[in-house]
Amino acid sequence: MTSTATPYAGPNVLTAVEDARSALVADLGRDASDVGDHLGNVVESDGVVTHLFACTRKGYVGWRWSVTVVQLDGGPITVDELVLIPGDEAIVAPAWVPYRERIQPGDLSPGDLLPVGDDDPRLVPTYFFGDDPLDADAKAQVRQVALDLGLGRVRTLSPEGYDAAAERWYESESGPLAPIAQAAPHHCHSCGFLMRIAGHLAQHFGVCANGDANDDGRVVSMDHGCGAHSEVRLSKKQEPLPVPEPVIDTITPDELENF
Numbered sequence: 161m162t163s164t165a166t167p168y169a170g171p172n173v174l175t176a177v178e179d180a181r182s183a184l185v186a187d188l189g190r191d192a193s194d195v196g197d198h199l200g201n202v203v204e205s206d207g208v209v210t211h212l213f214a215c216t217r218k219g220y221v222g223w224r225w226s227v228t229v230v231q232l233d234g235g236p237i238t239v240d241e242l243v244l245i246p247g248d249e250a251i252v253a254p255a256w257v258p259y260r261e262r263i264q265p266g267d268l269s270p271g272d273l274l275p276v277g278d279d280d281p282r283l284v285p286t287y288f289f290g291d292d293p294l295d296a297d298a299k300a301q302v303r304q305v306a307l308d309l310g311l312g313r314v315r316t317l318s319p320e321g322y323d324a325a326a327e328r329w330y331e332s333e334s335g336p337l338a339p340i341a342q343a344a345p346h347h348c349h350s351c352g353f354l355m356r357i358a359g360h361l362a363q364h365f366g367v368c369a370n371g372d373a374n375d376d377g378r379v380v381s382m383d384h385g386c387g388a389h390s391e392v393r394l395s396k397k398q399e400p401l402p403v404p405e406p407v408i409d410t411i412t413p414d415e416l417e418n419f
């Protein structure tokens with residue numbers, strides 16, 4: 161069971177600032193001038209205290225020297241750890257993101273491969289191979305039989321896959337929150353250019369098939385919309401002004417001079 165009691169550091173380790181500084185200076189050797197003022201301490205656990213010192217090294221603005229001192233059961237004070245750690249104002253590298261999570265739509269170039277893991281939650285098997293372990297050849301044979309029988313794709317979208325796609329599309333520029341949809345006079349569900357799709361998302365999404373619209377060829381939500389809606393009509397004052405009848409100018413240059 162985890163104890164929630166406040167740790168008791170003991171007066172010796174709390175005041176062992178000079179011991180901590182000496183250990184740090186000895187460890188840094190000729191770089192000892194990089195150690196600045198004592199900034200405070202952190203009680204880590206019973207008898208364990210970390211003393212913090214400013215780092216005055218060039219290029220390390222906001223970094224601190226951290227020296228952890230320990231005294232257990234009244235024994236001698238020992239120095240356990242000397243490290244340089246970033247403070248709140250330190251410049252540090254951004255958190256590392258695994259390569260797979262860094263890839264964004266649009267990053268793939270022709271010829272690039274992006275394999276999907278066997279356990280990707282967005283996909284579920286369309287059929288099973290059975291309980292017996294199969295080698296690659298046997299799996300290929302099963303796939304061929306499944307193909308011959310018309311069982312279709314090896315994997316299809318899982319409920320998670322559908323949910324993720326619906327969420328992504330709904331919040332995209334083809335959803336109801338896009339500025340063009342907010343300003344649209346009508347929604348896609350009543351537009352003649354909306355192509356219906358089949359499947360679980362058919363009630364909420366379709367494909368825009370208006371070559372003049374920004375969303376042509378894209379999945380749009382039923383409550384998206386744009387000014388190219390099939391039933392949009394211009395009001396009288398929005399209609400272009402009629403062009404006046406042309407007038408043939410018969411005045412010659414000589415007549416013009418006599419005016």
Ligand code: SF4
Binds near residue numbers: 375
């Ligand atoms: S033209 Fe506009 S309103 Fe019609 S389906 Fe396409 S995006 Fe929706």
